[in-house]
Amino acid sequence: MNRAWMLALGVFATILASMAGLVLIPEKQLRATAPVKDEERDITLPAGYYGDIEEGRRVYMDLGCIYCHTQQVRPEGFGADIDRGWGVRRSVARDYIYDEPPLMGTMRTGPDLFNIGARQPSAQWHYLHLYQPQITSPGSIMPPHRFLFEVRHSPDGLPEDAVRLPDEFAEKKPAWIVPKDRARRLVAYLLSLDHNYEVPEAR
Amino acid sequence: MDTSPDTSGPSATPAEERERLTRIQIDRSCRQAVVWYYASAVFWLLVGTVLALIASIKMHSPGFLAGWEWLTFGRVRPAHLAAMIYGWGSMAGVGTLLWLQARLTRNRLPFPTLLPATAVIWNLTVAYGLVALFAGRSTSIEWIEIPPETAILFGFCIAVLIAASIRMLRQRESKHTYVSQWYLFGAIFWFPVLYVSAQIFLHTPAARGAVKAAANWWFAHNVLGLWFTPIGLATVYYLIPKVIGRPVHSYHLSLLGFWTLAIFYNWAGTHHLIGGPLPAWLITVGIVGSVMMFVPVVTVAVNHHMTMVGNFHHLKYSPTLRFVVYGAVCYTAVSFQGSLQSLRSVNEITHFTHYTIAHAHLGVYAFFTMVMFGAIYYVAPRLLNAEWHSAGWIRVHFWTTAVGMAIYWLGLTWAGWQQGRMMNDPRIPFLDIVRYTVPWLWSRSFAGVLMTIGHLSFAWLFWNMLRQRGAYLPGPTLLVRRKEESAVAAGGEG
Numbered sequence: 001m002n003r004a005w006m007l008a009l010g011v012f013a014t015i016l017a018s019m020a021g022l023v024l025i026p027e028k029q030l031r032a033t034a035p036v037k038d039e040e041r042d043i044t045l046p047a048g049y050y051g052d053i054e055e056g057r058r059v060y061m062d063l064g065c066i067y068c069h070t071q072q073v074r075p076e077g078f079g080a081d082i083d084r085g086w087g088v089r090r091s092v093a094r095d096y097i098y099d100e101p102p103l104m105g106t107m108r109t110g111p112d113l114f115n116i117g118a119r120q121p122s123a124q125w126h127y128l129h130l131y132q133p134q135i136t137s138p139g140s141i142m143p144p145h146r147f148l149f150e151v152r153h154s155p156d157g158l159p160e161d162a163v164r165l166p167d168e169f170a171e172k173k174p175a176w177i178v179p180k181d182r183a184r185r186l187v188a189y190l191l192s193l194d195h196n197y198e199v200p201e202a203r
Numbered sequence: 204m205d206t207s208p209d210t211s212g213p214s215a216t217p218a219e220e221r222e223r224l225t226r227i228q229i230d231r232s233c234r235q236a237v238v239w240y241y242a243s244a245v246f247w248l249l250v251g252t253v254l255a256l257i258a259s260i261k262m263h264s265p266g267f268l269a270g271w272e273w274l275t276f277g278r279v280r281p282a283h284l285a286a287m288i289y290g291w292g293s294m295a296g297v298g299t300l301l302w303l304q305a306r307l308t309r310n311r312l313p314f315p316t317l318l319p320a321t322a323v324i325w326n327l328t329v330a331y332g333l334v335a336l337f338a339g340r341s342t343s344i345e346w347i348e349i350p351p352e353t354a355i356l357f358g359f360c361i362a363v364l365i366a367a368s369i370r371m372l373r374q375r376e377s378k379h380t381y382v383s384q385w386y387l388f389g390a391i392f393w394f395p396v397l398y399v400s401a402q403i404f405l406h407t408p409a410a411r412g413a414v415k416a417a418a419n420w421w422f423a424h425n426v427l428g429l430w431f432t433p434i435g436l437a438t439v440y441y442l443i444p445k446v447i448g449r450p451v452h453s454y455h456l457s458l459l460g461f462w463t464l465a466i467f468y469n470w471a472g473t474h475h476l477i478g479g480p481l482p483a484w485l486i487t488v489g490i491v492g493s494v495m496m497f498v499p500v501v502t503v504a505v506n507h508h509m510t511m512v513g514n515f516h517h518l519k520y521s522p523t524l525r526f527v528v529y530g531a532v533c534y535t536a537v538s539f540q541g542s543l544q545s546l547r548s549v550n551e552i553t554h555f556t557h558y559t560i561a562h563a564h565l566g567v568y569a570f571f572t573m574v575m576f577g578a579i580y581y582v583a584p585r586l587l588n589a590e591w592h593s594a595g596w597i598r599v600h601f602w603t604t605a606v607g608m609a610i611y612w613l614g615l616t617w618a619g620w621q622q623g624r625m626m627n628d629p630r631i632p633f634l635d636i637v638r639y640t641v642p643w644l645w646s647r648s649f650a651g652v653l654m655t656i657g658h659l660s661f662a663w664l665f666w667n668m669l670r671q672r673g674a675y676l677p678g679p680t681l682l683v684r685r686k687e688e689s690a691v692a693a694g695g696e697g
Contacts, residue, residue, distance in 0.1 A: 004372055004380070004388075010465060011389045015396050015429065018469035022421040023404055026485050027414045062339035064277020070555060074478035079551055083629035091480040096412040101344050101405055104416050104479060108555035108626065109262070109640075111633050133265070139634040141641065143265040147272040 033094050036199055045197045048098040049189075056189025059182050060103065068142070070105035071114045071193070075202075085119060086112040087195065089202045095195050110142055117194040126187045127163045131177050135169055148183035152176045225309065230585045232311035233302045236318035238586055238669070240298030241579055243326050245665045247290025250333075252651075252658045254283035259651045263644040273337040281348040282336045288346065288426065289357075290329045292567065294322070295575040296434040297364060300387050302582050303441055304368055307384045308375035313367050321360040328356040344405055344415075346423035347398075354402040361395040382457040383441045386433035389465060393429035397422050413480050417473055420489075424472035431571045432468065432534075436503060438578045439531045443510055446524045446581075447517050452509035460502035467495040474545035477554060493545035500538040507531050520681040522597045526577030529605055533569035537562065552627060557640065558619025561612045568654075569608045576600070576661065583668050584680075591664055591680040592673035598682060600660040607653030610646060618643030 035044035049057055060066075073087035081087060091114055096102045120126065128135045131149050133142040151165075152158065153175055161184070165175040179187070215223070258279045260267050268274045305312045312318065332349030335341075341348045368391050372384070401422035404410040410418045444451050451457060470492030473485050511528065518525050540562055544553055553559060580597070584590050591597060618640050625636045667673065673680070 007380070007385055007388055008392070010462065011392050012396075014465040014469050015393055015425075018421065018425075018472075019396075019400060021470065021488060022473055022485065023410055023414065023418045026417050026482060027410050029482060030414055031411065033412070061343035062278075062341055063275060064281060064341060064343070066343050066345070067277055067280050072479050078478050078547075079554075080627045080629040084626075084633070093413040093480045093482075095480060096416075099412050099415070101342065101415045101419070102413055103343060104413075104476075106345065106475060106555065106559065109637070137634060139638045141262060141265050141637055141644075143261060143276045144269050145275070146270065147275075 030093050033097055035097065036094070036197065038197060046095055046098060046195065047192070049192075052185045052188040053192045054189075056185035056187070056192075057103075059186040060189055063145070063186075065113075066103050066105045068107055068109035069111070069113045070108055071102075071112065072104045073112065073114050073195075081112060084111070087115045089196070089199070091195060092199055092202050094199055094201070110140075113190065113193055115194055115196055117191040118196050121191060123161065123187050123191065124163050126190055127161070127177060127179050127183065128165075130183060130186070131163075131165070132169055135166060145183075148180055148186070149177040150180060152178055226306070226585075229305050229309065229311060230302075232315070233305050234586045235315060236312060236322065237298045237302045237582065239319045239322035240294045240301070240325075241583060242665070242669060243322055244291050244295035244298065244575075244579075245662050247286050247294060247329060248658055249662055251283055251286035251291055252655050254279050254286055256648070256651050256655060258283050259644070259648045263641050263648065272339075278336055278339070278341065281341055281345075282333050284346065285329065285332050285336060285349050287567070289332065289349070290326075292431055292571060292575070294325060295579065296390075296431060296571075297322075297325075299438055299575065299578045299582065300391065300434055301364070301367065302586075303383055303437060304371050304387055307381050307387075307441070308371040309377070310371045310374050313370050314363065317363055318367060321363050324356055325360050328353050328360075331356075342405070344419050346426060347401055347405065347419070351402045351406045354399050358395060358399055361391070361398075365391055365395070381441075382451060382454075382461065383437035385461050386437035386440070389461075390430055390433040390437070393425065393433070397425050397429065416476060416479065417481060417485060420472040420475040422472070424475065425469065427566055427571075428464075428468035428471060431567065432464070435530065435534065435571045435574045436464075438574050439507060439527055439534075442523055442527050442577060442581055443507060443531070446521050446527075447511065447514040449510065449514070452506050456502050456506040460499045460506060463495070463502065464499035467492050467499065471496060471541075471545070474550065477545070477547055477550045490545045490547070494542050496538055496542050500535055500542075504531075504535040519683055522591075522594075522601065522680065522682055523577045523581040525601055525682070526573045526580065529601075530570050530572075530574035530577065533565055533573065537565040537570055540565065552623035553619060554623070555626070556619035556623040557615040557643070558623060561615035561619060564608070564615075565612050569612070573604065573608075576604070579665070583665070584673070587668055587671055589668060589671040589675060590673040592667045593664065594680050594682050596660045596664050597680065600657045600664070603653045603657035603660070607650045607657065610653070611650035614643045614646035614650065 035046060037044050071091075073089070073091045074081045075090040076082050082089070095114075096104075125136055127149070129137065130145045132144045132146070133140040152162070153172055155174070155176070158176055159178055162176045162178045165177055167173050257268060257274065258276060261269075261276045261279065265276075272278075301312060301318065332353055335350050336348055340350055342350065368388060372380075372388065401418060404418035405415055405422075440451060440457070470488055473481070473489030474493045476489070477486050479486070518528060543549055544558075544562060580591065622636055622640055625631045625639065626633075
């Protein structure tokens with residue numbers, strides 16, 4: 001093979017072919033995917049991201065949650081995602097239409113979070129868990145995110161969402177953790193993660 | 204191909220002497236640019252190593268350095284990847300690519316100021332990317348976490364590299380192109396197409412929602428398959444024959460290996476999305492591409508093995524050969540593993556586990572990084588007219604990285620497999636699985652310490668190489684002193 005143009009042609013042809021096959025054609029196939037209408041509540045789903053939820057998603061991205069948590073549910077009979085209670089149905093492309101970018105992840109050092117808002121709807125739980133994961137999940141190897149909180153030792157003037165730390169986790173008792181804005185937004189995002197609605201392609 | 208040693212003895216004929224002078228001229232023309240790329244690569248290797256250790260320790264001891272937001276696990280991990288992929292791997296790769304092309308086309312390296320300048324720009328781009336990650340500007344898209352504007356800077360550097368490559372190829376001395384040249388030519392075009400188009404797909408509505416994940420893995424898998432792998436294989440194809448002094452076993456196998464890699468590797472990326480929310484055909488295409496990778500891998504393995512047959516005793520002496528052959532063997536291993544891992548039944552267990560992390564390091568480290576170490580051991584003395592100052596440190600480098608990588612892979616492969624099986628059994632509480640993996644995560648940190656010792660030895664050797672502390676020797680630094688007669692018989696490493 002001594003002709004440079006043949007080499008160049010092959011090099012470009014192979015990569016353009018895979019780009020078309022793995023990206024452009026799927027995009028064409030899925031482009032028209034629309035949200036589903038929930039007649040009872042008169043909303044469309046997925047709901048999309050607005051305000052605090054949208055900003056919380058940004059926090060999720062900048063802290064790199066994706067490296068230990070997936071956001072996808074594998075189908076019934078493939079793995080045990082549904083049996084573990086991570087969702088009532090498999091995740092489908094429709095769930096991600098507003099995701100820029102999708103945060104599907106590839107690693108489950110921690111559990112899947114696709115429906116964490118349904119599974120764990122308590123903001124207090126999330127604040128304690130983020131502050132020190134060992135409080136809610138003994139044995140967890142998730143890093144503590146203390147920098148998202150302020151610690152106070154007096155009950156005076158605490159905001160409504162302050163949470164009392166269990167004494168064994170407080171250096172000085174009593175202690176309350178007050179979430180900073182980023183923690184509030186992150187938890188708003190986590191609580192919004194609920195994809196247990198019905199879609200036609202996965203019943 | 205010509206295998207006579209660069210350093211001829213008193214018996215050299217005039218033709219050999221001319222050949223030697225030509226090579227010295229080519230090597231001298233590469234000096235500025237390639238040394239810049241190599242020295243930068245070694246710097247990023249150290250940065251990436253520190254970040255790797257921090258990330259690894261945090262996994263079993265989450266309280267470690269937990270007070271600083273910028274050092275939280277979710278930022279250190281992508282920073283480790285960026286430092287290793289865009290810093291160490293790419294810069295060592297580009298340095299090797301430039302030198303190989305100059306040697307293969309028998310041209311002097313063009314653009315004597317512009318090429319070193321691209322190394323500087325490349326460094327600034329990587330540094331900018333890391334700062335952005337530490338500051339929380341991650342795109343949260345695996346393998347391409349650094350901000351999209353880096354595409355402009357990398358794009359400029361690569362444009363210069365392409366111009367240099369085309370110029371050298373057009374002015375090549377012989378009409379024949381050597382197999383390494385094909386791989387290098389492929390890599391230098393594939394990488395910019397991937398990087399720039401991935402930025403477009405991922406940051407504009409050109410691809411939306413779930414399709415962005417497909418674009419992500421088309422890109423990420425091909426950075427390994429169409430950037431690192433071809434540069435690594437080009438290096439193996441060049442250095443094994445060079446060191447042992449005999450030509451590549453089969454031209455036709457080389458041809459088959461190259462084109463099947465170009466055709467099949469391209470399509471393998473979507474095996475990262477098995478079980479995910481994308482059309483089944485798209486995933487199946489990825490699996491087919493992955494399984495078909497057996498063809499180029501077996502082809503290349505047979506070709507390299509048949510070239511090496513009867514010459515394995517050189518592994519005892521030659522640092523270059525030892526690293527390169529370790530890398531080549533691991534290329535076969537990682538590719539076999541990858542093909543099997545893409546099967547749905549295997550992937551059901553290994554997906555989302557440490558098994559995948561072990562697999563990734565078998566590719567990027569045990570194959571590519573080890574080959575690059577071998578290349579630098581071969582090339583740097585020729586650029587700097589000095590020898591490596593200590594065979595002892597080279598031995599330390601080899602054994603700590605080789606053994607460290609083995610421990611890394613064994614520990615996480617086993618742990619990942621068990622982790623996957625346990626995760627697929629819903630009766631086992633999730634936190635029990637986490638606890639199960641912790642001792643194995645410690646084994647990874649232990650392996651990481653070994654590899655760090657290796658990298659420090661290598662950096663120390665390279666530092667002394669830059670200061671030309673080693674003797675100016677007519678022959679190479681060998682790991683073991685060999686007997687007089689065998690040294691004459693196999694002077695290929697010269």
